[in-house]
Amino acid sequence: MKTLIELYDDRPIENVLASEVFRPDRTVYLCPAQAAQDKRMQKKLREYFAHCGLETELVFLESSIYSSEKLLKQLKSVTEKYEGCILDITGGTDAGLFACGQLCSASDLPAFTYSRRRNCFYNIHNAPFASDLPCTVKHTVEDCFLMAGGAMRMGRVDNAVLDQYIDKFDPFFRLYLRHRSQWNKVVQYFQVSSQMPKGQPIPLEVVAPYTVKGDRGSRIDVSEACLRDLEKLGFLHDVSVSREKVSYAFADLQIRSWLRDIGSVLELYVYKACLDTGLFNDVRTSAVVDWEGDFKQDNVTNEIDVMAMQGILPAFISCKTCEVTTEALNELAILRDRFGGNGAKAAIVTARNCRAITRHRASELDIDVIDLNDLKAGNIGGHIVSMMRRG
Numbered sequence: 001m002k003t004l005i006e007l008y009d010d011r012p013i014e015n016v017l018a019s020e021v022f023r024p025d026r027t028v029y030l031c032p033a034q035a036a037q038d039k040r041m042q043k044k045l046r047e048y049f050a051h052c053g054l055e056t057e058l059v060f061l062e063s064s065i066y067s068s069e070k071l072l073k074q075l076k077s078v079t080e081k082y083e084g085c086i087l088d089i090t091g092g093t094d095a096g097l098f099a100c101g102q103l104c105s106a107s108d109l110p111a112f113t114y115s116r117r118r119n120c121f122y123n124i125h126n127a128p129f130a131s132d133l134p135c136t137v138k139h140t141v142e143d144c145f146l147m148a149g150g151a152m153r154m155g156r157v158d159n160a161v162l163d164q165y166i167d168k169f170d171p172f173f174r175l176y177l178r179h180r181s182q183w184n185k186v187v188q189y190f191q192v193s194s195q196m197p198k199g200q201p202i203p204l205e206v207v208a209p210y211t212v213k214g215d216r217g218s219r220i221d222v223s224e225a226c227l228r229d230l231e232k233l234g235f236l237h238d239v240s241v242s243r244e245k246v247s248y249a250f251a252d253l254q255i256r257s258w259l260r261d262i263g264s265v266l267e268l269y270v271y272k273a274c275l276d277t278g279l280f281n282d283v284r285t286s287a288v289v290d291w292e293g294d295f296k297q298d299n300v301t302n303e304i305d306v307m308a309m310q311g312i313l314p315a316f317i318s319c320k321t322c323e324v325t326t327e328a329l330n331e332l333a334i335l336r337d338r339f340g341g342n343g344a345k346a347a348i349v350t351a352r353n354c355r356a357i358t359r360h361r362a363s364e365l366d367i368d369v370i371d372l373n374d375l376k377a378g379n380i381g382g383h384i385v386s387m388m389r390r391g
Contacts, residue, residue, distance in 0.1 A: 002084025003028060005075070007092025007100070008035050008060075011341035012148040013312060014091035016048060017114060019056055020137050021121070022129075024086075026057040028078055030071065030096070036062035044149040044293060051146055064095070071099035079109060087111035089124060116343045117391050119311065138281045141307045144314050148339045151293035155286030155303055156261070161254060162285070166272060171233055172258075173269035177376065179226045180351065183321070186226050187262045188214050193222075193246070194260065204250045210243055222246050235259065263305070266319045270306045270349050273380045274317075279388055280308040289339060302335055310388055315345040324350045324358050324369075333365040345387050351375060 004024040008031040009015055019027045035041060042060055049056055061078070064070040079085045089100050090113045104111050104125040112130035114121050121133040142152045176183060193208035214220040222241060227248060230236040235258075237249045250256040258264040271285040287307040291300040306317040316336045318328060329348065336346040347368035354371040362369045368387045370380055 001086060002026065003078075003082040003086065005030065005078060005085055005087050007089065007096040008032065009091025011091065012339075013341050015045065016147050017135070017137065017312065018088040018090065018112075018121075019049065019054060020052060021133075021135060022086075023054060024056055026059060026082060028059045028061060028082065028085075030063040030074060030078075030092075031060055032065045033062050036060050041149060044146070048143075048146045052143075065093045066095050068095045068099040068102065071096055072102050075099055075103050079103075079107075085109060086127065088113070090114045116313075119313075135312065137312055139309050139312050139314075140282045141284045141287050141309055141314070144307075144309065144339055145289045146293070148341075149291075149293055150339060151290045151295060153288040153290050153295065153301060155288040156257070157264075157267075157286040158254075159284050159286075162268075162271070165254070165268075166275075168233060168235070169268045169272040172235070172265055173375075175226075175229050175233060176265040176269075176351075178229070179223065182223055182226070183265075184262060185214070185220050186223050187260065189220050189222055190259045192220070194250070194256065202253060202256070204252065204256065205238075205247070206249065207245060207247045210241070210246055230259070263319060263321050266321055266349065266351055267305045269375075270317055270319055270380065274306060274308045274315075274384060277381050277385050277388075279310050279385060280315075281311065282309040283307075289335070291338075302331070304335060313343060313345065313388065314340040315347065315384070315388060316340060317346070318348045320348065320350045320352070322350075323352055324348055324354060324362075326358075326361055329358075329362055329365055329367055332367060336367075347384070347387055349375070349380070 001022045001024040004018060004027045006015060006027055006029045008029045046058055063074050087100050087109060089097055089111055100111060103109055108126050110127035111125040112121055112127040113124050119135050121130040123131040145152050179186060189212060192212040194206045196202055211219050211221050224241045227236060227239045231239045235251050235255045237251060239248045267285050271283060274280055274283045285306050287304045289302055304316055305319040308315045316332060318332045332346050332348060336344045347370060349370045351372055353373060354369050359369050370383050374380055374383060
């Protein structure tokens, strides 16, 4: 393919997918004024294509998004200037589609489109190469951020080591359910009893009092039952509990970090549930997105507890061991819309019973809710599959 003409769209996937599939020598974007003058966006798109191994030349032309007459005139000039033009009419405005239709009706200019629902390209006019062509592109979580002008930062979890622990995540979560009513205090006990002065190496062995000071002067007793269960799981070693002294050893530094973080147990369980569905080609926990994509210290960043990619379809999943707030739902919706675009999925998983008013707000934002009853029933995977298959 020589020249691909794209009607620039606010949804990142619409601007890159056809170029990734058909790999043209050149992609010409007809853009509204703001996009045509946005040098940062253009630079990020070029960086994304380089990341994908594409050497496509990118051309950005300012165009009217509401006047089909002006768009038609510009389309004609592009086809006259560049060799072998082909139209992708997947994105853009109604005026753009109308102008493309006018041009195609008066010429043999090939035009095709992409259906998200069917994940397939279609021949609209004189483009047999796109007839019922399945899209086989598989994006990573990092791709999803990059194409939207962001970048992926290192999060709290090194995803490269998770395979070493994967068989422990389900029993770890079952342990959490047994001790859920006191889990916050269990984690606080680990935090206080194993804290070390800054700058000193972190030992795995801990010796602490039976009772430690918690937040706001509270007193937290060790949960011997929980420590014993964690020892059986292999997360702790050498557990000894008496009224005078408690001692234990973390299995390793990774386990130490999970037991000192209240939400890790749920995030790891959801991460494994996504893998177990067999739907996803990439799953990450603690996916941190840098909105500006240049890793500057003061950039806006957000952490997505679990993010998964089914081909080019992303799922954004937030995990809460506490009550779900309206703010949490709004934040999740914003992240999904900004970095996933139209068709992206979002779910919030909570280890509480979800209130009707919260479910209503989630429904308004098209966010799936998986609550404590679902977690106890062990059917989280079914919920995720249903969400991804729903149009």
